[in-house]
Amino acid sequence: MGATLKIYQMKSLQGMSHPRVIVLGNEKGGTGKSTVSMHIITYLLKHGYSVASIDIDARQGTLSRYLSNRAQQKEKNRPDLAMPKHFEIFNSTLENRTEANAEETERFDETFAKCQDCDFVVIDTPGNDTFLSRYAHSHADVVITPINDSLIDLDMLVRLDPASKEILKPSLYAENVWDQKKNKAIRNHGKIDWVVVRNRKNIAHAKGKNSIEPILSALSKRIGFRFVCGFSERIIFKELFLEGMTLTDIDPKSQKMRLAHVAARQELVQLMDAILGNHTDKQVKQISA
Template structure:
């Protein structure tokens, strides 16, 4: 069995990439999936540190939580990375990569090998510039970015490959993490540009996390909003954030195996209404 590769990649920082990656990984574990993670951001190691904190909380509270295999890679060799991926991803349903928020050769490489590529964006034209440029007056897409062209070429190459006919297509999902409310006119412009570019390049658009502060507060404990029994009473904002997470996981449309869900999260795959 070959693990389904999920790559979280964005060459811009501050888009909630690692936060999204961690919570998707744990959400999959709650659904009964076997998940392995490789953190390629060897300086910050946010995903790696989050999972370490989760293990520490388990030991400290003497509890068992759904989790993942995890490691980080701080080298530069594609071959060595693939060896680590083969080892940690053996017998796993998903192999998840978290990449640094910068232009990085290994990040580009794993993006082109992804089965599901997840690119979180803040709702702004500053972040949109990663995948495309717009006209200053009309806000129509005038040019693909280098990153979008790279993904476009990777998809074409995979589609025409005769080396492995069973190779899965690259499903590119742009996740809109909203950090602030946009004016209605700007929201309409951004919506139009994203829809136009999605048709040209072939990515899908999914709703993300509107308030990431709630998720970041959980970092020291390694807990997530899915760990209901460990969080005490939750406020309305926490419940909304958890429902957004469920909607995000459903929107990724991942091939989750049919195994019993863990603990009491039977409705993880239900999209937010």
């Protein structure tokens, strides 16, 4: 962790003219968007960056609840815990879709304007296709898509022939990311870096015949994403939610820090290196191998 910290400290924050926007997205619930977004937020805070977070899955509100658990933890036991500047955006309740889209656009733009003094904006999105989610994606510098370690989750990226596992066509979500890449390019010539992150990896099955690794590898060029290994399945993630804490907050010398957590923290460092660009293409390949 020390070496990584040094690299980040060397990066000049003044060099960033606007916040770097990280959007967690896919069109499936329960793959780890909120958990991973919370880990990204707290990791960036720990490394001295100012962070704004936006929950556009405000109805479900997992990230907002995670942060409210954290606020309580901070008040009761851990005054050292850093907090992001947090916002929730609810979907419009207007019945007319055009009017609803206009209202949601205004809500997003207003909130986004309040985040401009931060180094990073991290946006957690719902597990379904909404106007607000698409609009948020079109502001991303990096889209992070967590997928679980199963062939079912690959469906989120691509339609596969069930028997031959041949790629039939990109998924609706992949097409959506392409559309938002186009929208961003039209708006400000910007680019979106799409990173697919495996989450809840089952170490026992990782190399089995159902391993998704070879398919992901083939897909990454064709669909246009990078992929990194992400997190193994670990019970600690569920425990930490209630405490409002993340792997970054556990004191390395405390009893809580078990060997498995050291490994999990290393997974987080690798993910952050891949997101922040502290890697060469060769390293990303090694991470995913």
